[in-house]
Amino acid sequence: MLKTLSTAIFWIAACALPVSAAAQKHPKPRKTAAPATASAAAVGSSVLYATRPEALQFADDLAERRDLDREWVRQAIGQARFLPQVPKLMLPPAKGTAKNWRVYRSRFIDPVRIRAGTRFWQDNAEALARAEREFGVPAEIIVGIIGVETIYGQQMGNFRVMDALATLAFDFPAAHPRAAERQAFFQRELEQFLSLTHRTNVDPFEPRGSYAGAMGLGQFMPSSWVRYAIDFDGDGRVDLFNSPADAIGSVASYFVAHGWKPGMPTHYAVQFDPARLQLDELLAPDILPSFSPASMQAKGAVLDAAGAQHAGPLALVELQNGDDARSYVAGTENFYAITRYNWSSYYAMAVIELGREVAAARAAARP
Structure with missing residues (x-):
């Protein structure tokens, strides 16, 4: 699905995760004793993946494929912890659960998000206008995405991304109807995450995100960070956690890569x-x-x-x-493009309607 983008997207220096001063060097292995059991699911969140032979074999294969330091990869994966609540969150709703657009909509189009969105647009009007100008993605669509995903940075997730991705890579719930496909997806995401953190000198245990491993204001998965994230504020790196401009430009970049057509209604x-x-x-x-x-x-x-x-x-x-x-x-094709961010028509409509509501509230607040 990857389409040709500006070479800046693939510039390694621009793909750096935000790094604290304490994380400027590759992380040293934590001296944590491994539990005796090899079954993460049987013991709970105290289990390290160092006890899982298949996880360490994955680490060896990953290191060879990506030409990474083998011990660094083994220790990173080995120190990741199984999160017992995460596999449960990946299961689809029970059969017979009725979908309800009105209820779904009410979760995202509410006064809290509209007020936060109005402030976000006001604070980042220049970056939003530039993204619309350069990429052809309306500001209200970008505002809708960031509002639905994280309430404009208020809820970016508190799971260690390393733990979440390892859990889903090695313990994805077998009860899921597409378990094999989804587990393979998360193994690829874990590989992308470790490759990215290794080359940018970031401690892989530092980034926090969603239970699925998505990060930042726009909740980018690691592969999306690598492929579509851009340095939109011009400081020489990508920071989707702390730079609203980078998040705005990266959301627009993502849409362009997934077929967004400027000027077309949704x-x-x-x-x-x-x-x-x-x-x-x-x-x-x-x-x-x-x-x-x-x-x-x-x-x-x-x-x-x-x-x-x-x-x-x-x-x-x-x-x-x-x-x-x-x-x-x-x-339209633009409606479909929004569903490439999250494969749900309900999600796409929530993004569209939140963006419109924020735009209307902003217009009404003008003198």
């Missing part, structure tokens, strides 16, 4: 003609834009005037509301 209103409606066919591609406006309308989806003139494919996006009637919009 979605249009849609209604149905019951006599012609072919709902199953319209929903079959899920949220992937697959229909021209004409073909969508031929299947009974009635677009508003702007949607009928849209140049490009559309998708019928369905949002459940519990037991109430479902909501629908016609999503």
